[in-house]
Amino acid sequence: MSPRPRTLLVVVAAALMALAWSVAARAQGTPQMQLQMDADTVGVGDVVHVQLGAQSSDAAPSDPRLTLPAGLAVRGQSTSPTQTHMNINGVQSDRYGLTVDWTVQTQRVGVFTIGPASITVGGARFAVRGATLHVVPAGQAPQRPAPAQPPPGSPFTFSPFDPWKGLLQGFGQNFPQPPDLQPPQSTQPLTTDPKLSLDAPRAAYYFLHATVDKTSAVVGEQVTFSVYEYIDLGAQTAIEVDDSDVHDATAADFVKHPLLREDQDALLAGYASIGGRTWLVKLVRRWALFPLHAGDLAIGPMSVMLARPRAAVGQRTTEALTVHVTEPPVAGRPPGYALGDVGHFSLTAQVNPRDVDQGGAVGVHVELSGTGNVPSTISTPAREGIEWLAPEVHEQLGGIGHENFGGKRTFDYVVRVRRSGDVSLGELSLPFWDPDAKRYDVARASLGVLHVKPVASAPAASADAPEETLPGLPPPVDTMEGEPARRAHLDDVPLFWLLGVVAWPVAFGLAVGATAAGRRVTQAWRTRSASPAAELKERLAAADAASEGSDARQVDAAVARALEAAAMAHAGVNVRGALGGEVAERLARAGVAQDAASRIADLLRECEMARFSPEGADVASARDRWIRARGAIRELERRA
Amino acid sequence: MRRLLCAMLALIAFAIVAVSGRAAHADDGETPSALFTKGVQALRDGRASDAIAAFESLADRGTVDPVASYDRGLAYAMRVRIGAEVSGDLGRAAHGFEEARDLTHDARLADAAARALTVVRSEVARRRTRAGEPVEVDAGRSLARTVSSLLAEDSWCVLAAVCSAILAIGLFVRWIALTRRLRVGGGVAAGLAAPVLLLAVLMALAARHDRLEVREAVVVTPGSRPSDQRGIVVPGSTPLPEGARVEVVDSRDTRARIRFGALDAWVPESALREIARWP
Numbered sequence: 001m002s003p004r005p006r007t008l009l010v011v012v013a014a015a016l017m018a019l020a021w022s023v024a025a026r027a028q029g030t031p032q033m034q035l036q037m038d039a040d041t042v043g044v045g046d047v048v049h050v051q052l053g054a055q056s057s058d059a060a061p062s063d064p065r066l067t068l069p070a071g072l073a074v075r076g077q078s079t080s081p082t083q084t085h086m087n088i089n090g091v092q093s094d095r096y097g098l099t100v101d102w103t104v105q106t107q108r109v110g111v112f113t114i115g116p117a118s119i120t121v122g123g124a125r126f127a128v129r130g131a132t133l134h135v136v137p138a139g140q141a142p143q144r145p146a147p148a149q150p151p152p153g154s155p156f157t158f159s160p161f162d163p164w165k166g167l168l169q170g171f172g173q174n175f176p177q178p179p180d181l182q183p184p185q186s187t188q189p190l191t192t193d194p195k196l197s198l199d200a201p202r203a204a205y206y207f208l209h210a211t212v213d214k215t216s217a218v219v220g221e222q223v224t225f226s227v228y229e230y231i232d233l234g235a236q237t238a239i240e241v242d243d244s245d246v247h248d249a250t251a252a253d254f255v256k257h258p259l260l261r262e263d264q265d266a267l268l269a270g271y272a273s274i275g276g277r278t279w280l281v282k283l284v285r286r287w288a289l290f291p292l293h294a295g296d297l298a299i300g301p302m303s304v305m306l307a308r309p310r311a312a313v314g315q316r317t318t319e320a321l322t323v324h325v326t327e328p329p330v331a332g333r334p335p336g337y338a339l340g341d342v343g344h345f346s347l348t349a350q351v352n353p354r355d356v357d358q359g360g361a362v363g364v365h366v367e368l369s370g371t372g373n374v375p376s377t378i379s380t381p382a383r384e385g386i387e388w389l390a391p392e393v394h395e396q397l398g399g400i401g402h403e404n405f406g407g408k409r410t411f412d413y414v415v416r417v418r419r420s421g422d423v424s425l426g427e428l429s430l431p432f433w434d435p436d437a438k439r440y441d442v443a444r445a446s447l448g449v450l451h452v453k454p455v456a457s458a459p460a461a462s463a464d465a466p467e468e469t470l471p472g473l474p475p476p477v478d479t480m481e482g483e484p485a486r487r488a489h490l491d492d493v494p495l496f497w498l499l500g501v502v503a504w505p506v507a508f509g510l511a512v513g514a515t516a517a518g519r520r521v522t523q524a525w526r527t528r529s530a531s532p533a534a535e536l537k538e539r540l541a542a543a544d545a546a547s548e549g550s551d552a553r554q555v556d557a558a559v560a561r562a563l564e565a566a567a568m569a570h571a572g573v574n575v576r577g578a579l580g581g582e583v584a585e586r587l588a589r590a591g592v593a594q595d596a597a598s599r600i601a602d603l604l605r606e607c608e609m610a611r612f613s614p615e616g617a618d619v620a621s622a623r624d625r626w627i628r629a630r631g632a633i634r635e636l637e638r639r640a
Numbered sequence: 641m642r643r644l645l646c647a648m649l650a651l652i653a654f655a656i657v658a659v660s661g662r663a664a665h666a667d668d669g670e671t672p673s674a675l676f677t678k679g680v681q682a683l684r685d686g687r688a689s690d691a692i693a694a695f696e697s698l699a700d701r702g703t704v705d706p707v708a709s710y711d712r713g714l715a716y717a718m719r720v721r722i723g724a725e726v727s728g729d730l731g732r733a734a735h736g737f738e739e740a741r742d743l744t745h746d747a748r749l750a751d752a753a754a755r756a757l758t759v760v761r762s763e764v765a766r767r768r769t770r771a772g773e774p775v776e777v778d779a780g781r782s783l784a785r786t787v788s789s790l791l792a793e794d795s796w797c798v799l800a801a802v803c804s805a806i807l808a809i810g811l812f813v814r815w816i817a818l819t820r821r822l823r824v825g826g827g828v829a830a831g832l833a834a835p836v837l838l839l840a841v842l843m844a845l846a847a848r849h850d851r852l853e854v855r856e857a858v859v860v861t862p863g864s865r866p867s868d869q870r871g872i873v874v875p876g877s878t879p880l881p882e883g884a885r886v887e888v889v890d891s892r893d894t895r896a897r898i899r900f901g902a903l904d905a906w907v908p909e910s911a912l913r914e915i916a917r918w919p
Contacts, residue, residue: 293894330700330701330702333697333700333701334697335670335675335678335690335693335694335696335697336689336692336693336696336697337697337700379689379693379726380689380724381687381689381690382687382688382689382719382722382724383685383686383687383688383689383722384686384688384718384722385686385722386722386724387722387723387724388724426687426690468721469720469721469723469763470717470720470721470759470760470763471759472755472759473714473717473718473721473756473759474714474752474755474756476680476683476684476710476711476714477680477707477710477711477749477752478680479707480673480676480705480707480708481705481706481707481743481744481745481746481749482705483704483705483918483919484745484918486918489793489794489797489848489851490793490794490797490798491793491794491796491797491844491845491847491848492848496797496801500797500800500801500804501800501801501804501837501841502804503804504804504805504807504808504809505804505807505808505811507808508807508808508811508812508815511812511815512815
């Protein structure tokens with residue numbers, strides 16, 4: 001290829017690249033910009049405030065610049081970055097804002113063009129056209145309009161979180177508020193932020209609302225806690241908060257780092273529509289909280305006292321919040337991980353000098369940077385013959401863009417080397433849990449090798465060497481012992497207690513008990529079998545059996561014995577051997593009715609006579625006596 | 641054709657890379673034996689911090705092994721010895737040795753752990769002497785626990801079973817024997833067996849309770865002061881000795897109630913490290 005076409009090719013490639021860059025830059029979207037002044041005609045020596053407002057949905061605007069002609073001078077500049085992140089139905093939209101206020105002093109009469117003003121968004125610079133300022137001789141400038149009065153009931157000047165604002169305004173300075181801090185003008189439509197909306201206002205006129213960006217986290221992971229104040233813009237009365245009665249939220253189980261400066265005014269978060277009313281929402285607290293341990297950790301409420309209007313005086317508190325905290329998973333946890341090291345970290349280290357005499361020292365400068373719970377210590381690679389002295393620690397930590405906490409810590413170590421030769425210092429490593437990637441990572445910094453020249457009188461070799469610490473430690477063991485074979489302990493088995501310990505005494509007890517019981521049963525049996533009732537039963541059965549037979553004497557004998565047994569069983573009277581009227585008499589004495597007693601006595605006499613009669617009795621009459629005797633026995637039984 | 645071949649090769653290469661990447665990701669965690677080897681090597685090389693990291697990682701993964709505990713104790717002790725001591729190293733060293741002594745079935749390892757423990761506790765005692773604090777580092781065990789540990793748990797069980805049998809047979813003989821001699825013999829046997837049976841049963845239950853219920857820990861921070869339940873330091877108390885073995889009776893929130901000799905107090909849980917037991 002000839003040189004000319006090659007050059008042409010390079011030019012075309014460069015043009016294409018430039019075009020691509022330009023397209024990429026444009027693809028980010030042009031930010032919305034507006035340049036305003038608080039006056040267009042001022043006198044010489046007067047101060048005018050030039051305000052640039054920029055909004056972008058791609059990246060945060062930065063690096064604001066204002067071009068001023070000769071005759072005007074910048075006396076001050078203040079910037080207020082803002083961020084709004086919304087997630088509506090899963091669609092994420094971000095909004096970054098920047099408000100810059102330049103204080104410009106006029107130096108001579110003339111007509112000046114202020115600007116253009118420009119900002120950088122995502123590496124591309126965008127500008128807005130300038131405005132014209134007329135500077136007239138001192139004292140000839142028209143009276144400036146008074147600053148806009150706050151709407152009735154607006155607590156802008158009463159906010160406990162920006163107490164100096166009212167004081168500064170009291171000096172008569174004309175400090176214009178940034179556009180987003182100005183009360184809404186009737187001509188401007190107010191845009192409410194759905195993200196700031198609530199189901200219902202938590203109180204009338206003014207209330208506080210607290211949120212956390214996540215309700216579950218691991219130990220050491222940043223939880224961003226925010227408190228917003230909501231001010232009813234439609235209130236027709238003054239709203240005043242008692243700034244001496246403000247109680248911050250408590251978070252004892254967290255390490256707390258404010259993400260807003262202590263002296264910073266409450267930031268305008270936007271406007272919210274709640275309960276059909278429009279509320280001004282300001283961010284009054286934003287903390288990065290780092291959980292100290294696992295569990296359900298509580299964040300207590302913040303409270304302020306509303307002093308006016310009188311009808312609504314009372315305390316306004318935020319919600320009490322809870323964060324469920326766990327430990328990062330054990331699986332995949334790198335060696336040396338310390339609980340609580342969570343975030344994104346990087347390590348760099350510098351060792352100087354590399355050549356040193358034995359017993360000398362080198363400096364090791366370590367920089368640990370990142371976002372999250374930046375560890376306050378680093379584990380140094382302790383090795384024999386290398387002594388790491390306590391480091392000098394410097395830190396630059398704070399909020400990064402109101403959202404994250406982080407920064408850097410530097411550790412300056414002095415390392416004493418007692419060995420000689422090429423001594424490896426090893427490697428610094430910091431394992432940490434990356435909450436976004438949900439995995440462990442390790443920040444590393446290699447320290448390299450020192451070249452240590454041997455010195456004969458090095459401290460390690462000298463007789464003045466300090467006394468050895470922990471002398472006589474046994475050597476390490478190289479092989480793991482392993483878990484012993486699991487075996488059940490005897491006392492874990494209920495059968496052991498039953499059969500091994502309890503069974504023997506129980507067996508003896510059973511034997512003794514069984515013997516005693518046997519004795520008792522026998523005794524009872526004997527007693528029972530000798531009782532009048534048992535005898536009666538026996539006699540009745542015998543009489544029944546005899547009445548079935550053909551021997552009248554046997555029937556009569558059985559009937560007589562049954563009657564005697566019945567008298568014994570039911571009346572407790574022994575009539576055996578009684579003669580004549582003695583039977584009836586004995587029965588009557590025992591309480592048997594006279595006729596019944598007589599009947600029994602008669603039956604006994606009849607039986608006696610029939611048994612011992614020489615001619616004998618017939619069976620039919622004997623059976624008849626048995627039937628009558630049974631009736632008499634039943635009568636006795638009923639009486640009993 | 642050639643393009644197709646190139647495309648296929650590229651696809652295969654991509655698949656291999658993807659699979660190996662996944663395999664590498666899955667293999668992020670080292671095996672316990674690899675970690676142990678790494679720790680022992682670091683210990684032998686004098687790299688105390690690396691050894692500690694390896695052995696602690698092993699413990700984090702739930703690996704319980706007396707040798708790992710013993711070597712971990714040595715790693716902490718080495719860090720003290722080489723002058724790179726981090727606060728709490730002596731306590732953690734004592735913890736490793738106590739754990740090894742409790743877990744091991746190897747008499748030599750138990751002996752080595754006991755010797756190392758003596759060395760570490762001597763250093764703690766020396767430092768406490770310098771600080772004007774009581775030298776007592778080991779409060780010992782209660783009488784019941786000492787007696788119950790005289791025999792193994794199963795030995796107490798066997799003794800209980802034997803005594804139970806002797807008691808029953810003695811009573812039986814005394815009951816049924818016809819001769820006076822036999823009756824007296826049975827009575828004496830039963831009379832001796834009954835108290836021994838009671839003791840053996842109590843000791844077996846105590847040993848079982850010890851095994852299943854008692855939690856013990858080692859104090860791993862220097863200067864940990866005993867306090868009451870509200871966190872107020874017990875008046876006149878001295879800091880618990882680093883490396884002391886204590887019984888953990890209760891724990892609430894981030895505090896633990898401990899017994900150390902006659903002392904019954906609360907300390908932050910972070911000041912203690914529990915002694916592992918076989919699962």
